[in-house]
Amino acid sequence: MAFSTFSGGIHPPENKGPSEGKAFSNLSVPQLCYIPLQQHVGKPAKPIVEEGETVREGQLIGLADGYISANVHASVPGKVVKIAEHPTVYSKRGMCVLIEAQGAFSTSGKPLESIKWESMSGLELLNRVAEAGVVGLGGAAFPTQVKLHPPRNRQIDTLIVNGSECEPYLTVDDMLMRTFPGEIVEGIRIVMKILGISKALIGVEKNKPHAIASLKKKIAELAPPENIGVAALKTKYPQGAEKQLIYSLTRREVPSGGLPMDTATVVQNVGTIFAVREAVALGKPLFERYITVTGPLVKNPGNYKVRLGSLIADVIEECGGLVAEPAKIIMGGPMCGVALDGMDVPVVKGTSGILVLGHADVRPMDYLPCIRCGRCVAVCPAGLVPNEMANAIEKGRLDLVEPSRPFDCIMCGSCSYVCPSRRPLSHFIKLAQEKLRRRQKE
Numbered sequence: 535m536a537f538s539t540f541s542g543g544i545h546p547p548e549n550k551g552p553s554e555g556k557a558f559s560n561l562s563v564p565q566l567c568y569i570p571l572q573q574h575v576g577k578p579a580k581p582i583v584e585e586g587e588t589v590r591e592g593q594l595i596g597l598a599d600g601y602i603s604a605n606v607h608a609s610v611p612g613k614v615v616k617i618a619e620h621p622t623v624y625s626k627r628g629m630c631v632l633i634e635a636q637g638a639f640s641t642s643g644k645p646l647e648s649i650k651w652e653s654m655s656g657l658e659l660l661n662r663v664a665e666a667g668v669v670g671l672g673g674a675a676f677p678t679q680v681k682l683h684p685p686r687n688r689q690i691d692t693l694i695v696n697g698s699e700c701e702p703y704l705t706v707d708d709m710l711m712r713t714f715p716g717e718i719v720e721g722i723r724i725v726m727k728i729l730g731i732s733k734a735l736i737g738v739e740k741n742k743p744h745a746i747a748s749l750k751k752k753i754a755e756l757a758p759p760e761n762i763g764v765a766a767l768k769t770k771y772p773q774g775a776e777k778q779l780i781y782s783l784t785r786r787e788v789p790s791g792g793l794p795m796d797t798a799t800v801v802q803n804v805g806t807i808f809a810v811r812e813a814v815a816l817g818k819p820l821f822e823r824y825i826t827v828t829g830p831l832v833k834n835p836g837n838y839k840v841r842l843g844s845l846i847a848d849v850i851e852e853c854g855g856l857v858a859e860p861a862k863i864i865m866g867g868p869m870c871g872v873a874l875d876g877m878d879v880p881v882v883k884g885t886s887g888i889l890v891l892g893h894a895d896v897r898p899m900d901y902l903p904c905i906r907c908g909r910c911v912a913v914c915p916a917g918l919v920p921n922e923m924a925n926a927i928e929k930g931r932l933d934l935v936e937p938s939r940p941f942d943c944i945m946c947g948s949c950s951y952v953c954p955s956r957r958p959l960s961h962f963i964k965l966a967q968e969k970l971r972r973r974q975k976e
């Protein structure tokens with residue numbers, strides 16, 4: 535049987551074994567929470583609490599500052615002990631609200647009453663998503679209310695749900711789909727209502743048969759039936775990248791420099807859909823999330839529910855600690871994740887996983903000249919010529935990079951992965967993008 539896919543891409547070792555199929559367990563509530571006001575793309579939220587103030591669990595503590603921003607909520611009840619700079623995944627000096635946990639939990643461990651959202655308007659539902667501070671949980675952390683509110687002149691006909699989880703090691707989305715298929719289907723119906731559309735397609739890599747079966751079962755139980763399809767996709771990286779996923783599911787191509795809305799689609803990750811459902815149907819702000827903690831050095835790898843603002847060091851400690859000195863700690867997966875300088879950074883909304891690698895799993899930093907083997911060109915899902923762009927930027931020839939469409943690069947890292955000379959091609963291209971942006975501003 536042929537499975538839907540896109541051209542190019544790679545199939546690195548999946549390495550999902552250590553956490554695959556492991557049921558979610560709750561990590562302890564941190565005694566001291568470091569909640570960054572910037573956990574999303576856009577402007578940081580503005581703090582609306584003061585040092586010494588007592589806050590409830592889920593209370594709004596940071597107000598979205600402008601259109602592309604997101605609300606931030608207290609992950610624990612307690613006292614605001616400080617509002618100060620602290621390292622985060624996005625900045626060495628990110629502004630954080632430090633809350634010392636104390637007092638009663640208003641939502642945890644209590645059944646939340648389900649809200650009858652079906653009678654609400656799309657705009658009311660959208661406002662609930664914005665109030666709850668939902669952002670893209672696949673890692674991008676783009677404010678969800680913005681994505682779900684395309685300009686009036688753009689027609690959307692299909693919601694694309696990303697359940698592919700093509701990053702090696704990570705298993706959190708797989709477990710979300712297996713554990714909460716009914717909640718995800720409800721979240722999809724909410725998003726369809728917000729967008730005013732009647733069609734959704736969920737793309738899941740075929741290496742997640744339990745997730746596919748669970749979703750199909752829940753969709754079949756819907757009465758009246760809804761036009762929600764589940765497609766098994768080829769297991770290939772970067773199957774979950776927006777443009778590649780849209781093409782795999784609809785055969786529509788996002789034009790160069792374009793956006794998913796140019797193909798009449800909106801793409802949402804399954805984790806985001808789950809958070810939308812919690813925001814709308816339970817009135818619950820986004821102050822905790824599910825993540826995978828894994829890697830050869832983690833003693834008890836698995837899938838966990840964790841409060842935003844918990845320090846990575848505490849999370850790892852609760853997962854049994856490490857069996858050896860780590861060579862690299864990554865927030866997210868090995869392909870698209872961000873390497874951390876240390877473990878004193880907090881879990882944020884975009885943290886899909888924590889991956890700890892040993893020296894044997896990390897390739898050397900040094901690289902060799904290009905031997906023009908063409909492998910990077912063959913795997914590039916965006917149809918680019920990475921070696922030529924990298925060679926040009928190395929020589930400082932921005933003029934040669936610009937016509938090669940560097941902004942169509944989706945930073946998947948497939949080119950760097952296959953390069954026999956270990957050239958950091960995506961890093962070079964990112965550098966080119968930054969320089970070109972700077973030049974455009976001047």
Ligand code: SF4
Pocket residue numbers: 913914915916917918920942943944945946947948949950959960963
């Ligand atoms: S050039 Fe960009 S899109 Fe192409 S393989 Fe490299 S990182 Fe991915």
Ligand code: SF4
Pocket residue numbers: 903904905906907908909910911920921949952953954955956957959
């Ligand atoms: S894969 Fe590496 S060595 Fe081969 S053409 Fe690309 S940059 Fe050059």
